[in-house]
Amino acid sequence: MSPDSKPSDRRRTSIHLRSQPIPSVPGYHVLERLGSGRNATVYRAIQLSMQREVALRVLNPRLSRTAGFVERFMQEARSAGGVHHPNVVSCYDVGQVDGLLYQAMELVIGRTLMQVQAVHPQGLAVAHALGLVVAATRGLEGIHRVGLVHGDLRLGNIFVADDDAVKLADFGLIRSLEVLRDGDDAVTDLGTLAPEQLHAGGQSDIRADLYSMGAVLYVLLTGRQPFNGRSRPELEKAIRAAPMSDPQKLVADLSDDLAAVLAKAMARDPAHRYATPGQLREDLERVQYDFVPIHAMPLTAGPAMIPSPREPVRDPHAPSRTLAKDAGFLLVPRAEESRRSVRVAYIIAGAALTACAVMGWWWMGSGAGKTAVGDPSSTTTAMGAASKNPSGGPGWASSSGSDAQGRWADLAVRGVTLRLRAIPPGRFVMGSLDTDPAHRPDEKAVTVTFTRGWWLADSEVTQAQFQAISGKRPGGFRGDDLPVENITWNDSVAFAQRLNALVPGLRARLPTEAEWEYACRSGADHGLQTESGIGWFSAPDVISTRPVKGLPSNRWGLHDMLGNVSEWCQDHYGPYPTQPTTDPLRLEGVSRVVRGGSWAVEPGDGRTTTRGKYLPVAHHAHIGFRIAVDE
Numbered sequence: 360m361s362p363d364s365k366p367s368d369r370r371r372t373s374i375h376l377r378s379q380p381i382p383s384v385p386g387y388h389v390l391e392r393l394g395s396g397r398n399a400t401v402y403r404a405i406q407l408s409m410q411r412e413v414a415l416r417v418l419n420p421r422l423s424r425t426a427g428f429v430e431r432f433m434q435e436a437r438s439a440g441g442v443h444h445p446n447v448v449s450c451y452d453v454g455q456v457d458g459l460l461y462q463a464m465e466l467v468i469g470r471t472l473m474q475v476q477a478v479h480p481q482g483l484a485v486a487h488a489l490g491l492v493v494a495a496t497r498g499l500e501g502i503h504r505v506g507l508v509h510g511d512l513r514l515g516n517i518f519v520a521d522d523d524a525v526k527l528a529d530f531g532l533i534r535s536l537e538v539l540r541d542g543d544d545a546v547t548d549l550g551t552l553a554p555e556q557l558h559a560g561g562q563s564d565i566r567a568d569l570y571s572m573g574a575v576l577y578v579l580l581t582g583r584q585p586f587n588g589r590s591r592p593e594l595e596k597a598i599r600a601a602p603m604s605d606p607q608k609l610v611a612d613l614s615d616d617l618a619a620v621l622a623k624a625m626a627r628d629p630a631h632r633y634a635t636p637g638q639l640r641e642d643l644e645r646v647q648y649d650f651v652p653i654h655a656m657p658l659t660a661g662p663a664m665i666p667s668p669r670e671p672v673r674d675p676h677a678p679s680r681t682l683a684k685d686a687g688f689l690l691v692p693r694a695e696e697s698r699r700s701v702r703v704a705y706i707i708a709g710a711a712l713t714a715c716a717v718m719g720w721w722w723m724g725s726g727a728g729k730t731a732v733g734d735p736s737s738t739t740t741a742m743g744a745a746s747k748n749p750s751g752g753p754g755w756a757s758s759s760g761s762d763a764q765g766r767w768a769d770l771a772v773r774g775v776t777l778r779l780r781a782i783p784p785g786r787f788v789m790g791s792l793d794t795d796p797a798h799r800p801d802e803k804a805v806t807v808t809f810t811r812g813w814w815l816a817d818s819e820v821t822q823a824q825f826q827a828i829s830g831k832r833p834g835g836f837r838g839d840d841l842p843v844e845n846i847t848w849n850d851s852v853a854f855a856q857r858l859n860a861l862v863p864g865l866r867a868r869l870p871t872e873a874e875w876e877y878a879c880r881s882g883a884d885h886g887l888q889t890e891s892g893i894g895w896f897s898a899p900d901v902i903s904t905r906p907v908k909g910l911p912s913n914r915w916g917l918h919d920m921l922g923n924v925s926e927w928c929q930d931h932y933g934p935y936p937t938q939p940t941t942d943p944l945r946l947e948g949v950s951r952v953v954r955g956g957s958w959a960v961e962p963g964d965g966r967t968t969t970r971g972k973y974l975p976v977a978h979h980a981h982i983g984f985r986i987a988v989d990e
Contacts, residue, residue, distance in 0.1 A: 400417050775828075
């Protein structure tokens with residue numbers, strides 16, 4: 360078979376590529392062939408100048424004879440070399456020798472998402488699929504940041520390395536569009552391409568990549584291609600027959616929030632899709648951590664765009680949430696910076712109703728007040744709306760009541776009981792002022808407003824509770840009433856998800872970092888020092904964890920917020936936003952936040968405002984968690 364064979368004979372061309380001798384490329388020592396495809400063969404090689412292993416991709420000679428291809432390939436490979444992102448396969452070198460085009464790339468040992476999906480033909484677990492696609496979308500953000508478009512997002516072009524890192528490959532090069540135009544009668548793995556990419560001469564932009572990312576997630580979740588056609592005409596016919604303008608049928612078996620995200624990502628009209636990878640990633644992460652998406656309305660909302668039950672009804676003139684450019688928090692602009700004409704009132708303990716929203720924002724933003732919180736026993740929210748349960752406990756509670764510290768509700772499951780306390784909506788100043796003697800650089804003060812209340816466990820999860828729910832008892836210390844420790848962030852999230860599966864209607868999760876500090880303060884300003892007698896910290900007589908609730912609670916009935924074990928929070932660790940924020944949750948970063956200090960640290964490291972960070976897979980004898988439940 361000669362190199363001049365017609366490319367339409369796919370099988371014979373692939374055989375020819377595999378039978379080619381290992382090439383000699385100056386500057387590289389080729390070790391072995393890793394795999395062959397229709398367009399290229401990939402080798403493991405040593406880049407001699409850098410003494411590192413690389414994946415050396417040698418293109419099919421027929422491509423270099425395509426008019427203009429060599430110039431475009433070289434230019435796009437150089438552009439790809441400018442992308443430096445942990446979720447993107449790095450491009451090290453590009454060149455041409457003896458008529459062969461080659462490209463040296465980061466060597467990724469692992470599997471493609473196509474191989475992962477093949478092991479799970481009925482679909483992956485939602486948490487697993489979301490984790491993979493969120494990481495891939497971060498890579499897409501990195502590509503988009505330097506002005507590039509991937510153009511060929513398929514399961515076969517997304518890799519999962521042996522260390523679980525997700526990497527995008529083959530962006531901007533040898534597009535599937537060229538394969539379609541080359542006359543193939545049997546195109547595979549192209550069901551994730553956007554409709555506009557399947558038309559000769561069709562123009563596509565970053566929104567085509569967003570369509571593909573949504574389609575990749577759909578395939579991972581369901582084990583089905585969005586469209587069943589295989590050849591180009593069949594694919595186009597399938598798109599016309601099942602337009603994404605009717606996504607309810609396509610994703611009926613998925614949750615409303617996730618269905619809404621998929622529907623927006625895979626809208627047939629590019630104008631109806633997400634505008635940036637950041638928007639898609641933000642919504643995916645909110646669904647991942649059980650928060651309502653903010654760029655896509657759930658399908659159940661219908662034409663009237665009624666908010667999800669978890670999203671409070673908003674004034675149409677109110678400022679929308681945006682992602683801050685300097686931090687990954689969801690922010691609401693200051694009222695005076697918006698065009699709002701309505702007045703928004705807040706309930707403040709011991710204070711009169713503010714005159715108007717503008718004065719309220721100014722008062723908090725100027726630092727005139729340190730904290731402003733609601734009454735734990737109040738049944739009125741910060742926006743003046745009635746509580747969902749004004750006269751009784753939540754539906755998941757086995758018993759409930761009220762005492763001097765506010766409302767409480769017991770969650771009884773599998774022979775153990777978790778007591779939770781009602782945390783009212785309100786606002787406060789998170790962090791500390793830089794004039795405070797104990798201030799640290801990552802505690803820059805910011806005003807936080809909560810639009811709704813929630814429930815928070817009155818103690819850290821104990822070993823008995825963890826074992827009853829998960830069947831495991833990790834940790835180095837032993838005792839039913841001791842807080843569970845040596846728990847990873849992933850373990851704590853899995854515990855909450857297990858609770859939700861056992862108790863219908865329960866929405867358990869980790870508290871956000873802002874929720875944790877707000878609850879820890881409980882209306883008091885003890886951010887500069889540890890309140891005496893409410894936390895177990897390192898001391899001659901404290902060399903391990905202590906039984907929970909062994910010390911007095913704070914004003915809202917919460918024990919061990921400071922000391923005993925540090926507690927995982929939902930957020931990624933990072934800088935606080937620089938403007939007042941509403942219901943914040945940080946969605947960007949690598950490490951996760953821990954709060955509260957522990958038995959292993961001095962009291963000075965267990966202040967209300969002190970922050971810690973660990974990778975989500977970290978586990979230590981001084982880290983545990985407590986759960987929060989949506990109101």
